[in-house]
Amino acid sequence: MKNGKRVLALSTALFCTASAIGLSACKKEADGSVQIRSAYSTLKIMQSDTDFVSGDANINVQLAKGETESGQLILTAQGDVGAFELIESDLSLADGTKFGLDNIDINVQKYINVRQKTSGNRNEAYPTGYTPDMLLPMATCIEYGENKIADGQNQGLTVEFTAGKDAKAGVYTGTFTLKADKQTYQIPVSVEVWDIDISKCYGKTWFGIEQGQLLWGEMDNSDEMYKTYYDTLLNEYKSCGGMLPNTYDFDNFLATVDSYWDNPNFTTFELPTPKSWYTMDSVLFDYLYLLASNSTPVKLYLEKAVFYPFDEPQVGKEEVDDRMGVISLQIQSAKDQVWEKLVSEDFFAEYDGGVNSEFALALKESLNVPSIVTSPDVDYWGDTIHTYCPPVQYYETAINRLKYSEHRANTPGGEQWFYTCMQPQYPYPSHHIDDYLIGSRVMRWTQKAYDIDGYLYWAVNLYSLATDAGNTPTDVYGEPSRFYYGSQSFNGDGFLFYPGKGYNSKTPFGSLRLDALRDGQEDYNLLCTYQDELDRLAVKYGMEKTPSVDDVMALAYGDLFTGVYYTTDDSVLFKARENLAKKAVLAHKADFYYETNAGANGNTDATFYAKAGADVYFNGEKLTGAVCGDGLKFIKSFSVASLNSLDIKVVCDGQEYAFSDSLGESEMISDLTTKLSVISASEGSEVSASEDGVSLKLVSKGGNAQEMQNFVPRVDFGKDVFSIALTELQTVKFTIQNTSSDTRDFTVRIAGNTPQTKLGIAVDTFRVKAGETLEVVCTNVYKSASALNGTPTVLSVQFSNVKFDESTNTSSLYADAVLLISNIVYTKRSA
C-alpha cells in the first residue's frame, strides 16, 4: 500500500490565483460536482494534492469510550463550488441506541500558505504551498461564507466523534448528507465504539499558554481569557497548560487546584518560581507548604505538581553553571523546609506511625516535585538538573535512554520528559505545519515504549510575529511562521491554536496538529489502560511476572518506529490501534490475556488466561482450560511453521470477542560455542570459548592521534552465526558481561568486508557498566542490513578505542578488557 507519498501535478488551478476562500479568476458555473474521498485522519492533504492514499466516500472510525477520534473526507471540486455543507445525522446501534449529535463535530480544514520550508525540514511530501491546519466548525464556516471550493482544489473535512465514558459499545451507523450547490451526496458513516474506557489521562504534559500573546490574537489577555484557553486545552485536547489559571492568586490557589483535581485529564500543573533566584522570596516554600499541608492520604496535591525553572541552559557558560546550581539548591532547600515545618507542627500525629506512617512517607515522597529543565546534557549537568527533558531525538539510541532512565532512578522524585519545538525536524517527529501528522501521534507510542513520564510543548498561542525590533502584528490566520531564527522560518512552531476573535468565537479554534497531539495522548492512555488491566490480571492469576504491554505490542512497536523514527504508513498505526484495543477489551471484559513461549521440540506454547466460564477458541479449536487463581488457564502447543496467524475468539458473558495476531517468528538460538570459526576480533583482540558463550579479550591500539581515534576494537559475528540472512533479522538479543573496571559503550552494526562498508550501519548503541551484565536487544536489524551500501557479512559489536576525560579534555586508551557474550537469540522478519 502506498504510504501517502504525494506527487504534485500542475492543475488547471495554476492559471488562476485562487485561494481556499477566494474566487477563481477562471469562473465556471457552480454546480457542486465534487469528487469525494476518505483518508486517514493522520494524513494531511494539501490543497492542490492530486495523488494521495484514499478510500471510498465514507467515514469509518473506531474509538474507545472516553476518546475522540476523527474521520477525514476530501472534497475535490470539479468546477467552482459556491457553497457546501456536511450535515450530520443520527448514528445508531442495531438496538436503536444513538451516538448523539452533540458528540459529533464537523470541522472545515483551513489552508495556510507555507511560503518557505521549515529550516532543515526536507520532507518532500509537504513542499511549500497551501497546507491544511486550522479547523473551523462547519457552522462558523457557513456563517462567514467560507464554505466555497475553487475548481480543482481540495477541501478537507475533519469529523470528530467523541464517545463518552459511559457510551454503549458497538457499531453505530448512519448517513451524513453532503450538499454542494445543486448536488447532494450521501456519506455512509460507521463508528465503532470499543468496550473499554480510556477517559483517564496518563503521563504528564506541560503546554505553554502565553498570556501576553492573547492580546495579539484575541485582543484580550485577561485572566478569564487565559482560563478559556486553559480549559479548552484540558477538556478538548487532554493536555495540561502549564500554569493553572490565576496561579498567582495565592489565597485561592488551593481552590483552583481542587477545581481541576478530579478532571480525568488533569495530570500536571506548574508551581511558580522566584522572579530572581539570587534574591529569594518565599514563593517556593509558600506554594509547596500550602499544597503539602492540605494533602490527605487520598489526595496528595504535589503528585501532579512540577517546577519548570530553566529553559535550554547553555553548556560551558560560567554564569549559567552558577545559576543552575543555585536553582537546584533553592528548590531542594524549600522542600526540606516544608518537611521540617510539617514535622515540627506534628502534622502527622493523627496517623498511625506518625512521621513514619504510610501517609507521611507518601507525602514526603510527593515533596520531591520534579523540576524540569529542557536539556539533553545529562553528561554535563548530572545531578544539577532534577528532571531532564531533552528534545525527542535524544531518545533515539539505547545508550541515551539508559542515561536518562538511570538519572531518574537515582533521583528522588525524578522523572524523564521530552519535548519538541523548532527542533527536531523531519524525519524525527515534529509539529511543523509542513510535516507529517502521524509522527506526533506515533511519538506517544515511543513515550510508552521508553517509559517517558511527560511531554512538553513550549507555546500553543504565539499570535504575533517576533522580530529584532520586538513583537509586531501578524496575520494570525495566514502567517505560518511566527518568528524567524536568523532568516529561517519554522512553520507552526509556537502555535497550535487559532484565535476565536476573528470569527466572534468565545473559544479558540484547534488545528490538525493539536488533534494529532490529542489523539497521541489517547493512544498513550489506551496503552496505559491496558497495562492496568494486565497488572490486575497478574494478581488474579497469580502470575510470576506481570505481563508488559510493551512486550505484547513489541511487533507493533517494531512496525511503528525504530528508535524515534516513525512509520509514514498510516494504515500501520490504525492496525496497531485496533489490535491493542481488542486486546484491552478482552482483558477488561473477559479477564483475557495470552502469551507464547518456546516449547519442546521446536514448538511454541501458547498460554491463555480467561474469566471463569469463558470459552476460548484458538484457530477455530475450542480449548480446554484448568482452574487458575480466580479464572481459567489454557495451554496450546503448536508449530509456527504450520500457521499463518493466531486467530483467537473468546465467548464470555454472552459476548463474543475475536482478534488475530501476526505470528511473530520463533526465536532461534545460536550456540556461540559452536560458531567460533566464524567469529573474529580486531587486531590484538582475541575470541575464545567460555562456559556459556564466547570470551572476548578486547585490546585497544595506540599510535598517533589519528590512529588512536580511528582504530575500532570489535568482535564480528559472521553471517553463518545465523541460520538466516542478515537482511532477514528482525530482533537480535544477547547478553554481554563486562568483567573490566571500565564502563564500555558499544555500537551494534551490520557491516561488510570492503573498506567503505567495514564499519557498517548502526543498529543501536549501548552501555555496559564495569562489572555488570547487560541484556542487549536490537530491533529491526534488517533495516541496517538493507541500508548497507554493499553486501552485509557480519553483525559487529564495536567499542571505542579511546575514552574522553571531560575534566581534562583529553583522550586515552581504554585498558584491555574481558567481556563475555552469551548465546545470540534472534527472530526472522515476518513476511
Next chain:
Amino acid sequence: MKTKKIVSLLLAGTLTGSLCAGLAGCGDDADTLQITSLNAGYGVQWLYDLAEGYKAHHPEVEISIEAAAGNEDKKFTDQLESGETDVDIYFARDAMYDYMQRGQSVGGTYYDCLIEDLTDFFKSENPYDNGKKIVDKIRPDILEAISMEKDGVSKQYTVPWVQDALGILYNKDIFAENNLEVPLTTDHMLEVASDAKGKGLIPFVDSYADSYLTVLVEDWVTQYEGHEVMEGFWAGYTPSGTRYEPEVLSYQGILETYEVLYQMLCTENGFMDSECNELTFTEAQTHIIDKSYKVCMQPNGAWIQREMEANYDASQVNLGMMKTPIISSIVEKLEYRNGTAYMTDSMLREVIKAIDNGQTSYDGVSANDFNRLSEARNTVYSWTFGHIGYIPVYSDKKDVAKDFLHYMVSDEGQRIFTKATYGCTQPYEFDYLNDSVTAPAMNEFMKDVYKRVSTSKTASMEGGKDPLFAIGGVTLAYNWTGTTMIQAFSVAHTEPTYMTAQGFYDYRIKLYRDQWDTICTTAGVKRGG
C-alpha cells in the same frame, strides 16, 4: 506564474543602498533586469560600473541593483525559496551546493533546482568575447569546484565573480625596518614572531569576533595531508576509508594544525595583539595597514586593497601577502630520513627556497617529496567558488540575465571589474599583468596576490560540496556549538574553556560524535555511506 515582488522587504530597510543603473529607476518594472548583490569586502562599485558598460551595448535594457550589506546576504536564499522575488541575478557569498542537490516546490511548481541550470550557457559562445565559451575560459580547477555531478553529468549553476585570495598579510615596512624574515615554515613563522615580540612589535593581529584564522586551518591541514587525501575528506571519508562517520575529523593534519595555532594564540607566548577580543574586523585591518600599530602579520584577504585605497595614501602603506608558510610537521609525511630522523626545519626551508626559485628538484630529496612540498608551497585558501552569481529558475528574464553574465566574464567585463576593485581579478583567462587597463589598476600588492592565486591550488577546492558539510554543517575549522578554537587556545590556563591542541582535537571529535546521528539526519546522508 507571475511572481510577487517583495516590496515590503526593500522598504523595511534591511537592504542598504539602492542605485539604479537604468533610466527608468528601480521598482517593479517588467522590463528591468533586477540584480541583488552582496556589498562586503569587494564592494559593489564593480557591479554598477559593469551595468553601465553593459548598457552601452544595450541601451534598451534597464538594470536595477540592490546592495545587501554585511550578513544581509543570508536572506537571498529566503527570497529564492519564497518564490516571491523579482530578482533575476543574485551575486552572493554562498557556494549554493545544497540548492544544487535538491529540488523544491515553490508556489505549487516543483523544480529540480531553484537556481537556473547554466550548463549549456557555459558551453555557449560569448558574443562579447569573440565567441569564447566560459567553459574554455574559466580556470579548470574553479570549473571543477563549481560543478555538481548529477546522474553522471557535470553541471554548472553558478558563475564566479571574483578570484578570492586569502592568506597571511604582512607589513613590508615593519619587516624591512626590523630585519624580519618572511617565514617559509611554521616553525620559522613562530621564530619570527618571537623575534618580533622581542623587538617590541606585535607579531599577529586578528578580530576574534570575526576571525580569519580559519584560512590557516584549511591551508595547513591541506598542506600536511595533501590535496588527494583532502578530496576524500571533503567527500566525507575518514582516514580509514569509511564514510560519514565522526572520525572524518580525526585526520592527523588537523591536530598538527592546532599545534601551530596554539603556539600563535596561547597566552604564554603573547604573540597576538592584546586587543584581538575587542577589535572589529575593520579595526584589525587598520592595525596591519598602519605601521604605527607595530603589527607584523594578519590572516586576511585581498579585498583589503579597497580599504587601503579608500583611506590611505599609497606611500603610507606597504603590505604583502606571503605564501602561507609550510607546516613544519609535514616532514613526518615525507620519505626523507636522515638515519631515523626526519628532515630538519632548516633543510625544509632550503628546499622551499629552491621551489620558490623555480627549481624542479633538490639534492637528496626524492621526486615524490619535492613534488609533495611543491604542492604544499602552492596551496592557497580561496573561496572563489563561493563568490558567485546565480539566476532564480523562475526568473522571467533569464536570457537577459545570462547575457549580462556573458558580459561580466568577457575581457571588457574583467577590465571593468579590476579597475573598480583596485586590482582584484576574476578566475577567467586574461592577461591581467600586461593588459593596458588592468595592469595600471594593480599595485604591487595586488600583482603579488594575483601571481600567487593564479598559480596555486585551492586548499578548500571541494570544500562543502558534500551534503555532510553543505547541509549537515560539519566544518573543518570551527565548531557550530561548544568551545571554539579561539576560546580554547587564547585564554588563561585557569579559564574553564582552556584546552591544549590535543585536548581541543579530542574535544571536537567527541562533540561531533555525540551529535553525529542528528548531523547525518540533517544532512540526509547515511552513516557508513
